[in-house]
Amino acid sequence: MRNFEEIKAQLLQNDDVKREYELLEPEYQVTRAIIQARKTQNLTQQDLAERTGIDRSDISKLENGSANPSLRTLKRLADGLGMKLKISFV
Numbered sequence: 047m048r049n050f051e052e053i054k055a056q057l058l059q060n061d062d063v064k065r066e067y068e069l070l071e072p073e074y075q076v077t078r079a080i081i082q083a084r085k086t087q088n089l090t091q092q093d094l095a096e097r098t099g100i101d102r103s104d105i106s107k108l109e110n111g112s113a114n115p116s117l118r119t120l121k122r123l124a125d126g127l128g129m130k131l132k133i134s135f136v
Contacts (some may be wrong), residue, residue, distance in 0.1 A: 073114065081109050081128045098126035 058064045084094050090115070097101040100122060107113035108123075115123070117133075124131040 074112065075091075076115065077109060077111050080105075080115075080123060083123075084109075085128060087127060089127075094123070094126055098122045100126075 058067060082092070084131045089097075091105045094100070095105055098105075100119065104113065105123075108115050108119075120133075121131050
C-alpha cells in the first residue's frame with residue numbers, strides 16, 4: 047500500500063494538478079498553521095472553540111479545508127491560542 051506522500055508525488059507529476067495544487071498552497075499553509083498551533087498546545091477542537099467562541103464544527107471545517115477563515119476569525123483563533131497573527135506578502 048502506498049502512503050499519502052507517494053500518491054501526492056505521483057499526482058503532482060501532472061502539470062494541471064501541480065498548477066492547481068500550487069494555487070491552493072496558501073490555504074494549505076493556513077490550515078496547517080491552525081492545526082499545528084492547536085496540537086502544540088495539546089488542545090482539542092472543543093478546547094479551542096471554548097477559548098475563541100467559534101463553534102467546534104466551524105473549527106473542524108477550517109482544519110479540513112472546507113471553509114476559508116476571515117481575517118477576523120484568524121485573529122480570534124490567534125487570541126485563543128495566546129498568539130499573535132502575522133500576515134505577510136513575500
